[in-house]
Structures are given as structure tokens and as C-alpha cells.
Amino acid sequence: MIDLFRRIAPIADELGALFAGHGHELAVVGGSVRDVFLGRIGNDLDLTTDARPERVLEIVGGWADSIWTIGIDFGTVGVRKGGWLLEITTYRSEAYDAKSRKPEVVYGDTLESDLARRDFAVNAMAVRLPGHEFVDPYGGLADLDAKVLRTPGTPEQSFEDDPLRMLRAARFASQLGFTVDPAAVAAMTAMAGRIEIVSAERIRDELDKMICGAGPREGLGLLVDTGLAAHVLPELPKLRLEIDEHHRHKDVYEHSLIVLEQAIAQEAAGPDRVLRWAALLHDIGKPKTRRYEEGGRVSFHHHEVVGAQMAKKRLTELRFPKDVVSDVARLVELHLRFHGYGTGEWTDSAVRRYVRDGGHLLDRLHKLTRADCTTRNRRKAQALSRTYDELEQRIARLADEEELAKMRPELDGNEIQEALGIGPGPVVGKAWKFLLDLRLDKGVLGKDAAREALLEWAREQGLTG
Template sequence: MSNEEQRKALATLLGRVIPAEAEQLGRRFAAAGHELALVGGPVRDALLRRPVTDLDFTTDAPPNRVLEVIDGWADAVWTIGIEFGTVGLRKGEHLMEVTTYRSETYDPKSRKPDVSYGTSLVEDLRRRDFAVNAMAARLPSREFVDPFGGLEDLKAKRLRTPGLPEDSFNDDPLRMLRAARFASQLGFTIDPPVLAAMREMADRIEIVSAERVQAELSKLLCGAYPRAGLAALDVSGLAAYVLPELPALRLEIDEHHRHKDVYEHSMIVLDQAIAQEEDGPDLVLRLAALLHDIGKPRTRAHLEGGRVSFHHHEVVGAKLTKKRLMALKYSKEIVTDVSRLVELHLRFHGYGEGEWTDSAVRRYVRDAGHLLPRLHKLTRADCTTRNRRKADRLAKTYDALEERIARLAEEEELGRIRPDLDGDEIQEVLGIKPGPLVGKAYKFLMDLRLDKGPQDKEAAKEALLAWAREEGVL
């Protein structure tokens, strides 16, 4: 196929995925004397035959001129990114962003980029992170523009920068994380010179805000190939700055103290957790699977006979998880849920061959709360033994625990367990006013409920009065 035939074929392919609204927008810009091109991710995904959702455009028109062109045509407009040259809009069901040709550079000590506008589409593409994202389709003509070999990189499944990677990463250090993220999302390999530059410049990531790092890490973890992305973070040295607990999992193994490679174990647990997902990527579950053993390096102890212990690593790991996720500016809900899963991930191993009482099962359910379905998945994923007989035994034991939980849930509505007396009734029985004592009494009754199951009101009152006498309240 000649170059001209290939361009026509690509224009036809892009025409199938570019919505009519995009071509309408291209005609408006052309009528106003300006260029417009679909650029970056949408073009890449169209060529990969992946779904194209949000549409990104670039233009020679400055932001204020963009506002004039779309006035009266867009259904909604927002200008939150206008200082960086970006105008957002909605037309029908399509979300679009139009960005003026530009370049970004970071001062060595600044986390905020300096933005300057340009007049050339090719120069705008030159500043982009990777060649596979430096392709464009001019509108309304659909002319395919690929000055840096992005199409060949797509075929080779390769991540390469349009220019020197050192220049690219110096302009925007976040691009190093984006390389790892695209390795996860697309399954592409990172070109050796790019990886070498990432190793050399990894410390530059420290000038990027925690919020932007977190966004890239979340996308990486929710990609189709998260292990590839995490491996890129590890081998490039970036993990030492954004997730230092990850390389720390590579515990030293010597001839006298042999034990599992905790890093590899964690990767397998992540894979096995993902295999249980039902409604797409679950960021909380994936974070918990990745971080569940990060307390091991801090708690490792060598015992006689070459044995190794990690006592209370789940408790230490929960604290480390909370600290790391807070530093990455994750939401309070994600921090709480992930650290709780890390704390609880070993609880099942006290179940033995089913020795737990119904009280212990109730506590397991109560402590997990809304995280119980995820805890089930994490606990099952944490079995990475190569001993098939042992793995089958653990699976059957957990099956039995889930069956007990289901039976008790049906009998007692475990998800809504409450003490048999509420706060008002506690105050009435003990003749006290609202205060800390009511909370202590409530906790006593909750423990009683978990230990013995449902009680009638009279039995609960008698137990509460007996407790109060022992506590010296009455």
C-alpha cells in the first residue's frame, strides 16, 4: 500500500469513529479562518479500534477566539482550564476539549508549568509525551498527520517520545509516570532510551503534585496490564519516589533464610484479585491487593532453623497504607477502606478447620462491614501456594466460612446487627443522661449481641444491669 493509499484508508477509518459533531466543529473553525485537529488519545484509540469517548482537539485559535467560535453552538461551556489554553464544551452527548497549540515547561523547582502558545500543528505534536499520542486528524478534511512515526509505534506496541526523552521529561516529569500508565493500559513496551531516561531523571517526579501522581497511579492500577505498569515503576526507579513500599517488598533472600519473594507474591495476589472482579476495575480492591503485605519488611524477624516471621505485619501494613495513601491525596473513603482491608486480610487464617464459633463469624462480618465482599476476594487472592492440595483445602475452608456467613445472615440479618437496646433504652434502664457511659454500655450490649446472638428485651436489660453493677455504675 502506498503512502497516499494508507492515508486515505486511515481517513476512512477515522471517519467511522469521528462523530458528526466533531466535523461540524471543524467546519466552524475553518469558516472562522482557523485550524482544528482531533489529536492524541482519540486518534490513537480509533486506530487501535478501541472505544473513543471524550474528544480532544487542538487549534491555532487563542482561547478567547475559541469561545467566540463555539458561542451559540455548544450546549455547555466551561473555562476552568482556560489559563492553560483549554476550553471545555459539551455538544449533545459528546464532551470535548479544545486546546490552543502550546508548549509546557517546568521550572526545576516548580510544580506549576509555564504555558506558551504556538501556531504550528506539527510543533504542537512535537511537545506531546509519546509518538503514539502525537498523531492528529485535521478537520473537517480528516487528513491524517503523523510526523513522528506514531503509527509505526502502534504497530510495534512501543512507547517512544517524539524527540529526545530527556527533553520531554524535563519539560514535564509526569510523562515518566504516564509511560508506566500506558504500559498498563495498552500493554506496550517502553523503548530502551526512554526507560534509560526515566532511570536517570526519576527524582524529577518530586516536583509534580501529589494529586497528579495519584491520578496516574490510579489509572495505571485500573489498566488492563497493571503488572506491566508496576514493573515499569520498579525498574525505572520511579517507585522509590511515588510508592517506595513497592520496591521494599523485594526482601533479601539468603541461603540461610529462604522465604517467598513478597514482591512477586503481591503481584500474583493482584492478578488473582482482578480475576474476581465483576463490574470492571475496582481501585480499592486492587490497592489492597498490592499493599496487603507492605508491613512485612518492617516486621521481618529471623528465627531458629532458618525460619522467618512477620508478626502483626497486617497491623503495621494498615498504618503504612494509610500514611502512603494520605500522602498521595486519596479520598478519605479510599484511605479508610484500603487500610481496613489490609488490616483484616489475615483474619481468616484464625478460622483453622472451622473452629470459629458463631460469635467469631458475626465479628468477622461486623468488622468487615460493607467491605465484606472485597475481603472475600482479597482473602481468596492471598492464597498463592503452589501446593495444590493446600490451595484446595484453603478454598474449601473459605467456602465453608462463606456458607456459615450466609446462613447466619439469613437467620439474623448480620449486615444490620445492632444491640438489643438502643441509646434511649440504655439511658432509661440505667437512669443516666447522654454521655460517655451510654457509649460504654452500648459497646457492652453489642459484644453481648455478637457473642450470644439476638436476646429479648428483658434478658438484655438484666444483662445490662448486671454489667452496670460490676462497673460500679449502680
């Protein structure tokens, strides 16, 4: 540990000496200590102290490059010093009462009492500053070696104090690849309903971190198995009951997890939250649209449209940003569009419309469509892949020829008004849509041909003499 800690020691020791000089304790704590042992040292540190927040502000006032107090109501003062971001939190304990959605913060007086209220033993380790005394009263280092998540005290008391810790267990299982102690899993199962007291924003943050972790399948599986998903993401466990129309998978739930994993495998620059959420939720409309057909088949007609509405509703209730909600819902709506054109040759018009509909999500739509192929029939999978390869090649060719990304009518609003001899109004919008459809169907015609087509359309509509 000495070698691992050496990198952060200068800044930590400097700050520890500063606090000691003012008669206060300071320690590196929690995830920062855990990550040192995991070799994941970044430029941010979590620290804890016996000094109250107002006193922390006085101590760091002349030392820090900048200070922020957005978390001061919860005892946290943020500090930037050089390239380091430091969060200094007063020793504390926090708990919910039966009717509150926000934790009540109570300050503590000792490092040991602060560690006792931590979520898991691997996060209940500390290093006192500036002397580097390692403090591990709950066996966090042994748990780290065993890759297990165990609460410092009884899991029932821990989850009663802060129900969000049940979601953190799933999140850490995803991020770290750890298993959860059976006693904690049992408590999560028994206390799943307690999660409803937690605010949507805090639940969203944990779910999002889990989805963007290294192995979200493990975390999602834990949520479903314990019953927590029924309270925070109820659409997911409902998929377990739905057998897909080709009987290719155990259920749609398993299919969705495979699609998520296959989408992740296509990421090129780190976690893509929009792609991952769309992959997980792409089939959530199936339970509502299931129909039994002749011959024992099951259909899910228009499940993409229903699913898009459901995804929008769920993510909105979880307080996701509007752009994330819109993008995920749109991908869910479009995820079957490729299959709607069959396996035959795509017309240029169909390709243009596919690009237009995909818009700024086109690259993600490519990845989601490819990820959605989970058939075990290798020949069929290869045929689908080849067909999509051909589609992407067609898109690239037309993009070069016609600037598909800038696709719009060849006449703008002013030119439409001039050609038709009209002023602003709803007719201009109808004419614009006609010209856009013409552009999609025929490609680039040139302004003269577009104007002639517009005039012919106007005559058919009875808009000219």
C-alpha cells in the first residue's frame, strides 16, 4: 500500500498537516482507499474530518485554489488544489425516517463512528493523515481480496438507515465485478419495498452508474432477483414472463440482457448511456402487445411504438435529462425499422428515409440493430449481418453523392412562397413536406425540376388556377 499511496501522499499530507495544525483530524476514506488497493488512482479524493463544515471552510480558505459548497448541507466541502479535486466531509451518520425522501444528517465525533455508517466494508477503510495510519475495523481489505460486498454491521440496519445502499450493492457488482454477501442479498429481498422512500434522482444516479458499469448484467440480475427492480424499473422483470415469437431465448428478459452486452461490445469510446439504456429497454413494449396467433405463434405487433412510449415515461419519472429521454425513446421506436424493409434490395428512397429517421442517432441505431440479432442460427445471423453491411455501404455512397446529413427540400420557405405566389401560412408547411418527400424519393433534382413538381402538386391540390 505504501507504494500505491505514494502518488497521492504529497497533496494528502499537505492537507493533513494543515488540519492537524488547526487541531483537527483528517483521513482519506471510502472509495478513495478502496481504489488505491485496486490500482485505480485518479485525481479526486474523498476525505473525512472531525471539523464541522464552517470550520473546514476556514481551514482551506487560504490554501485551496477554489472552493464549492453545493454539498455543505450534507457536511461536504469541495476543494480544488492544482489538478486535484478533494471532497472533505465531516464525520457523520445519516438515516431515513418512514416518511422522508431525504436523509437526515447527524455529525459524528470519531473516525470509527463515521466508518461504521459506511455502506460496505470495502468502503469503510481509511488512512489517517498525515501519518498514513491504516484503519480497517470491519475487514474491508479481506473483503476486497475476496471480491465480496458485505455491510459493516447487519445489512438490515444498514439498509434501514439508507435504503439506497441496496441499489449501491447492485451498482458495485456491476462496476467492480464483486459478489454480494448472501446475508445482504437476503436483506435486500426482504426490504425491497423500502427503496420507494428514496428520491427518484438518487435512484436514477445509481441505476445510471450501474448501466454504465463494466458488467451491468450482474447488477440488473441482482435487482430482478431481489425484487428491487419491481420498484425502480418494473418493466424489466415483466420481460421474464414473455417468450419471444421465435422461441430463440429463455425469455425476452434474457434476450434484452444479451442485446445490452452486444451493444456494449460495439462501443468505441467508453460507456454510451443512451445506447445502453435503449438496448436494455428496446423490447419493453412486448408484454403489452403480446398476441397468440394460429399455429402456436406469438406476435408483438407495434411493440416498438408502445415500448418507446413506456421508455419515455419511465426515464422521465426517473428524472433523466430531456435529451436522454428523447434519444432513448427514439431508438426504441426505430429498432425494428431495418427489418421492415425485408431482406431484399433497398431502394435509394428507403435508404434516404432510414437516414432521415435516424438523424443524429444513426450511428447508435446501427449498433442497436446489430446488437438485436441474438439468433443461435449462425447462417441466419451472418445473412443479417451481410444485409446490414450492405445497407451501411449504401448509406455511405448516398451520403457522398447527396449529402444525406443535410437532407432537406431543394426549395426553402421563401422560394416556395415565391413559386406559389402566396404568403406565410399552413400551405407553405404542406408544400415543404411535399418537397421533402420528393427529395427522399427521387434524390437531388435541381431547383427548376423541384419548382415544376411543386407547381404540379399545387394544381392537383387546387391551390392554383
